[in-house]
Structure formats: structure tokens, C-alpha cells
Amino acid sequence: MASISVITVNFNQPLVTEELIHSIQAQGSTVTEIIVVDNGSKINHVPEWTTRYPHISFIRSNTNLGFAGGNNLGIKAATGDYLFLVNNDTEFTPRLAETLADTLDRFPSVAVVSPKIRFFSVPDTIQYVGFTPMNYYTIQNASPGYLEKDRGQYDNIERETGFVHGAAMMIRKEAIDKAGLMPENFFLYYEEMDWCERFKQAGYRLMINTNALIYHKESISVGANSPLKEYFMNRNRILFARRNSPPAARLFFYVYFILLVCTRNILVYIAKGNFAFIPVLLRAVWWNVTNNKDSTVLGYTLK
Known part of the structure; x- marks a missing residue:
């Protein structure tokens, strides 16, 4: 069975990060390791966390390296065959990681798979069930199902997607070895989409598996309108x-x-x-x- 590393990045949101840790632990997930990267937060909670959560690996950056830079620190330290990058403002559901890992197990040509994402504040409402391909003339694509009430219309879907979602994406480690780390020059937003392009260029596919579900609190670190x-x-x-x-x-x-x-x-x-x-x-x-x-x-x- 493939080993799974969960990686998340904290920036000035310690309570939110702790809620994520508790949600992972509450599900009894079979993940191999959890890595939390503190990305230059004003208050360093890593010493306290190390005591409270001895089975979790904590990495401290003294400066804010951005979404990609923070995740790349975790990626470099991870030992898993599959790396599950999740926003710290997410909440796990039962068998989330195992379901995504099963997709990567069965499809060796897939580099990355994302779950269905619902909004945490309105838990019956869909945020993500896949993206359409990009229109490279306007740099626009669509997100089918966005803001729809989840009545099961997107259940049991396991198929290719134009792009995965940066809030939750499980990645084959060997694909990162071929495509490279997440591009850090974006700092915030679009970096996972650019990374998807790198995976495609390396010959891999991207998938969505809606049998896996995660909840997202959306824009907690940055602010909805800033x-x-x-x-x-x-x-x-x-x-x-x-x-x-x-x-x-x-x-x-x-x-x-x-x-x-x-x-x-x-x-x-x-x-x-x-x-x-x-x-x-x-x-x-x-x-x-x-x-x-x-x-x-x-x-x-x-x-």
C-alpha cells in the first residue's frame, strides 16, 4: 500500500490549523505523516505544537514564502509515495485520503487527483467538482457545479479534469520528480494551475474523484475581498x-x-x-x- 503524506501551510491562523489537525485525527486516517509548515507567521506556534502534537512534523519558515514556497518546504521533507496538499482551512471527511490514493493506485498515468469540495459555511453547497480546460485566449475556464446544492448529481464521478483544485490535491511523488516543484514566482493564486500545465507537459493526466469529499472555509488567510x-x-x-x-x-x-x-x-x-x-x-x-x-x-x- 502506498504511503501518504499530508502537507498543510499555516499563516497567522493557528486555531484554523489546529481544527484541520483534529479533523484528520478524528477520521482515523491511515496517512503516514502529517507535515505542517508555518509560513512566517507573526507568532511562532511551532514549539507549542511540537509538544501538543508529537506525532506531527512541524517546519518553521521565518519569512512568508507564499503558497507555493510554503508547500514546497513540506514537499521536500515528505517521505510519502503520495503527497496530499491541503489548505489549512479545510476539514477532512471519512476515507478522504484513502479514496484519492485508490485513484492514483489504479491510474499510474495520473499525477494529481482532487476530491469534491463543499463550502464549510454552507455545507450542502458545491465549490468544486472539476474544471473545464483553459481558454488560452482569455485565460478563463469554467467550474461546473459551482454554487449548486449538492443533491448527489455529481456523485461517483472519477474522470479527467482540466485542472485540480489547490485547496486539496493528492500528488504522485514521482510526478513531482519529473515535473518539478510548484512554481514559486506566482506567490499566491494560479500557481497550482501553472503546476498542472507542467504535469501535463511531463505526460501525466489530472483527475477528480467525487467519492472523496473535503470542506473548505475559503479565503480565511487572505480575506474574501482584499x-x-x-x-x-x-x-x-x-x-x-x-x-x-x-x-x-x-x-x-x-x-x-x-x-x-x-x-x-x-x-x-x-x-x-x-x-x-x-x-x-x-x-x-x-x-x-x-x-x-x-x-x-x-x-x-x-x-
Whole structure:
């Protein structure tokens, strides 16, 4: 039987991380190890956690390395055949990890599999049951089932998906050895989508298994509506196009984003009174003008 490492990243949310730990333990999961990476939190809870949870591995980074950087620390330390990367704002359900591992066991060509995701605050509502392929001209794709009430219409689905979901993804360790670690230049948002492209280029497939279920508390660390999120969502949408769209599609996207997306976003900011978001959007665009596609410069001051 394949060994499973669960990896999660904490950033200033110790109680949320502890809730995740308790949910894993409550399910009696057969995971081999749990690794918690503290990603430069203001208060270092690792010494306390090490005492309270002696069977869990804790890693402390003194600086915030971003979503990818924090997870990569855990990946480097993990010993499992399969690495289950989960947001710290998630809650396990029975046989979650085992069900996903079974998919990887049966499909050697699959690099990553995600479970069905429901919102924790509205537990009968779907967040994710798969993504459609990307439109590389607009950098848009769809999430079938999003915000639908879960009445069983997506049960017993095990199939390929355009992209997995970064909140919960189980990855074959040997696939990471071939495709590389999660790209750290995104820092926050789109990094798992870019990683999916790397797995595809390495010859692997991506899957969803809706017989596995996880609950997601959504945007606890960043905030549902924040300048930080607005900056990286826009900066990294452009960056994703630069790294993955074919030349003709990439040129179309640039025109589409500047003329349509930026104009629309600015009008929405004004209508909602979010005037401070306007320079954030312009800064996101300017970052892509002044930085190469592999740059790790953030272009944003973290607070």
C-alpha cells in the first residue's frame, strides 16, 4: 500500500490549523505523516505544537514564502509515495485520503487527483467538482457545479479534469520528480494551475474523484475581498498567459485584458467605492511589463 503524506501551510491562523489537525485525527486516517509548515507567521506556534502534537512534523519558515514556497518546504521533507496538499482551512471527511490514493493506485498515468469540495459555511453547497480546460485566449475556464446544492448529481464521478483544485490535491511523488516543484514566482493564486500545465507537459493526466469529499472555509488567510488578493489574481492571470498561452493566443489576451478586463474592473471598483483597488490593478499590469516570466519579485508589500 502506498504511503501518504499530508502537507498543510499555516499563516497567522493557528486555531484554523489546529481544527484541520483534529479533523484528520478524528477520521482515523491511515496517512503516514502529517507535515505542517508555518509560513512566517507573526507568532511562532511551532514549539507549542511540537509538544501538543508529537506525532506531527512541524517546519518553521521565518519569512512568508507564499503558497507555493510554503508547500514546497513540506514537499521536500515528505517521505510519502503520495503527497496530499491541503489548505489549512479545510476539514477532512471519512476515507478522504484513502479514496484519492485508490485513484492514483489504479491510474499510474495520473499525477494529481482532487476530491469534491463543499463550502464549510454552507455545507450542502458545491465549490468544486472539476474544471473545464483553459481558454488560452482569455485565460478563463469554467467550474461546473459551482454554487449548486449538492443533491448527489455529481456523485461517483472519477474522470479527467482540466485542472485540480489547490485547496486539496493528492500528488504522485514521482510526478513531482519529473515535473518539478510548484512554481514559486506566482506567490499566491494560479500557481497550482501553472503546476498542472507542467504535469501535463511531463505526460501525466489530472483527475477528480467525487467519492472523496473535503470542506473548505475559503479565503480565511487572505480575506474574501482584499487588495492582496486583487493584486495577485490580476498579476498572475497575466503571468499564467505569458508562461502557457501560444504566441497568437497570448497576443490576443494582452489586448483583451487591457481593453476589456481592466476597463470593466475599474468601473466595478468605482461603482463599489473600492477606489484603492485601481492602483493595485495597474501595479499588477505594470509588474508584468517590467518583470520576466520567471521573476520572483513580488511587486507588492506584504503586511
